[in-house]
Amino acid sequence: MPSIINDECADFLPNLKSGLADKFTESQASKEYKEKDAAFAAKIKNQNLGPKIWHDSFNRPDGRLQLYVANEGLAIPYVSPMLAESLCDLPPLLLTAGDDERLRDEIIYFAHKSAEPTKYKGPSYNAGKFEKSPFQTPTNTTLEIYEEMPHDFQLLMEHVCTTKSYERMVEFINRVTNILNEPLPPLPPSSYNYINVKGEFGPLKERHEKVLNWDKIGIVPS
Template identity: 75%
Template sequence: MNDTYITIKHYLNGPPRPSWDLKFHLTWAMLKSALESSHTTTIEQAQKNFSLFGLTPADEVINEFKIKNEYRYEAQAHIDKILKPYEHVLDTEWKDLKDDGIISEWVQNPNDGWENREIRKTILYLHGGGYCTCSKESHRNVTCSLTKKTNARVLGKFKINLKRIQPLINYLVKISFIAINYRLAPQNQFPAALQDALAAYLYLLNPPKDAGFEPLNPKNIVIAGDSAGGALSLALGLAIRDSDLPPCAGIIGLSPWVDLTQSTPSVLNNECIDYVPNTVAGATFAESQVYSEYKEKAAALTAKIKNQNLGPKIWHDSFDRPNGRFQLYAPNEGLAIPYVSPMLAESLCNLPPLLLTIGDDERLRDETIYFAHRSSEPTKYKGPSYNAGKFEKSPFQTPTNTTLEIYEDMPHVFQFMEHACTEKSYERMAEFVDRVTNSLNESLPPSSYNYISAKGEISPSLKEYHKEVLKWEKIGILPSNAQN
């Protein structure tokens, strides 16, 4: 669909949702068209297209560096321990590092004085892209603009337009952001991305002597991400908890992809007007060398798991699919691993405070709702049926302080589009960061589930249809009509 067609349709028939202006409608249509045509693009081309180099303003300072592999090896030691029950369904290739470190960068204003502040608020941001696309370079012009307006450093991955986030600017002055290029699938399978994310966190806690800053207090660090990056942020929170490492101050998930089994109803709801296609799983690309190698390795691993009976079966019968892999990121047999699908974890307790933000018209809505209720009310909302009884045996029993926000009319990761909901969302994120880092010297409010109107008005209760997923009996079970 071209811009002219969408523009005519917008004014003749109205937008898909009443609060959308033309610019919002055009952006939505562009994203929808791009995602629906992914099968005509190779993985290599898609990764290149989403990793284009961004322009750097002349008055900004980019400090690009590498987080050395010593931090990956330290992360590997922790991940090896927590993945011990699942190692028989995973390829060990993630341990074979093919480079000498994680390409990263700080973006800052000259002489910002961040190193000398008492509370050095820092956000470690992990980008989305289905675990297989995007990079820090593709958003460098945005992070530079952000640091210019906020007098902050940037070490993170953003998908936002500065002109649309003035409320964030008003609150997030003098906050640092960190950006890393974590390894992408399908070339790098789970847990490669988790290893890189944990390595970045360990780097912030114990930087080398030449890093230019002293070790950060974890209570000054907020981990955040969107879509797959939102799920990776939550998986990182679980990994930190399970490794008995110092917890961060809080975690923000924007439209987090917490259930790679796509088991909740909203994923396949035909009434949903999200730009994400009606299946978030089984992404297909045009044939290429990378895609062929991936499918060959995936088939060999599945055969090895099932034919040699390497360990106990940890997957549900619905995960057995004759056409092969369901996801590019992890094998079917590993979809229920909590660091792959955080919603399916045995326990979501004892995590740092969470802020989970989703659009009311997005396909990942239901899984985020269920995740929020499981984390804050763990005895009432359990995991999948095949994990029955495991929560009671978990050492983590303290409910997690969780704030859920559902925004009216909004699609997946709406924060990069201009709208009243975008402004309200960034304002709420800024307030959350200030609270969890104790910048406001205020205690956190109790867990809450909020509905925010298209005008940005907050209601501290959900609609009845939001609660339907809480009665869903097929949590973590692959739908029979899901594609692969």
């Protein structure tokens, strides 16, 4: 995915073959990690999963793209939920993001894909898979983007947006779980909201909706 910082992709690891990386002896822990990583990649390749589930751009003989999983595992839905064939039939979702965090765009697309699955189906190489999925009922999804807030802003600062976000979380949990055992109205329809620094709600901005036009989801830039 492109980073929100600029129009260049900055969300995968560069290929480091020189510089400081060559000046240190590899640790035993690093060697063991690479061995386990290679075994995991081989296990994925050998499983009979039917059609290939990842894009050819994931095949990088010169190294892995992310620290947390082998390239072959990036398209597994538990690793990259947005690449799943369907995000339907999930429990109600409350998705919260800061407007200045790197994961913002992915969260926006995730929200739309879960709430409007026939319109936002994800990677082009997954074409036809949603129609075959047993999960077809749209998920009730509430998206909230908080103005000027960074990643995990609720843990980092005292702010009107922090207070509002906590209030919304409590309200959502009470409504979904009915932990207070009180009669509650049904959940409102799915919605996509932008909350300014005063805690006021409004629709998403035009810049947020640009992500919905992505045509290369799940494809690593060359």
